[in-house]
Amino acid sequence: MHGQSNSVCGSQSPKGTHTERSLDIGGWNEDRGQDKAPGWGSLSAGDRRNQRSRSTQSPTPVGPDGRNANGILTATSRRLDLFTCEEEKILNDVEPISLSTKRILHNSSYNDGDRLSDEDQSWVLNNVFQHHSDKATKMGEKIDYVTVGKHDKYQGTRCFFVVSTNGFRADFSYLKCLENYVKQKYPDGAEAFNQKYFKKCHSEGMNQ
Template identity: 45%
Template sequence: MAFAAAHVRLRGFLLLRAHVLKTSLPRLYTVAISSLEATQPLEPGASVGEGATWTAAVGGVGGVSHPMAPKKQVRSWEEHPEYRRWKNKEEEILRDIEPIMFLTKDILHSDKYHDGERLCPEDEKEVVEKLLAYHPYSKDKIGCGFDSIMVDRHPQFSHSRCLFVVRTDGGWIDFSYQKCLRAYIREKYPSYAERFIKEHFKRT
């Protein structure tokens, strides 16, 4: 009898122990997982239980790996379409006016003509058609009638020379070739004239 009672108690103890282990296992597993989560770094923007993924603790700030941002393509201002359009037009205007500019400077600053000398027919034709015709007050300059173009000392600045319109009555009056060029550019290139004049002419 005593042996049978002891056997029953031992069996009951073993069954109870097995039950305790069985019911405790999920909790222990959960605790282990929680401990593991506490030691692993999260990716930026992730949280536990919301699809969080783990990264190896190498590189980045605080052991977190960050993806490399793509490099921005910085565009040179010289490649901007508006700038390129301006430069192309600037070159076009220069090609247009440079021949008459060079001729005028040669007339005024070289020894090709002496003070009070009238221009040769070829030079006079260029000056009349490409300069005088565009002067804002060309009609007033011509007055009673056009006779010729002359180069002489400026009436107010004797150290410099300028062009003169010689009238049919024998009188003459000076005119600015730069005023003629500015008026020509404004008429032919209205959208770019002011910018060109500001950058290429000292006086307005």
């Protein structure tokens, strides 16, 4: 899989250091509204190939937090070395959407029950909610607005709610929306990718 020496889809950080790979998120970086976040890095294909080859020579130690000491983490803290080259293509598509949506969800300017701004609501509806497998039921007659708040069951978890024009209110998980997005767009690789990318969230029973 990713241990092949001829692969150039990933790279390892220098031994004993920890780096984070920031994907191109289309302008939605850590301080939303600024320029694009750093891309995939400036190493040449040969450098990435050599580093990838060296990384397969001996097991890489894993720290107490479960992170690969020499590995590269994505912007949402997924271990890049777990994904194949083909899966990295899906990752490069999903990660920007996930990161931007998560920042809206946890934006400190929104109190529980607050409506999203027009810009944020448009982003969530067009890039996330439209991929929900049960969208018609969730939206009721017609969507009036989108808000954020504590989940009824998981009080420590914040999630989105769609409120219909008749007052019907339903929570939805943006992660489940993205899972379904992957299934629709990448049917051949969706199962393996989703198990890796969304595994932590499912194991914690999170409805984000």
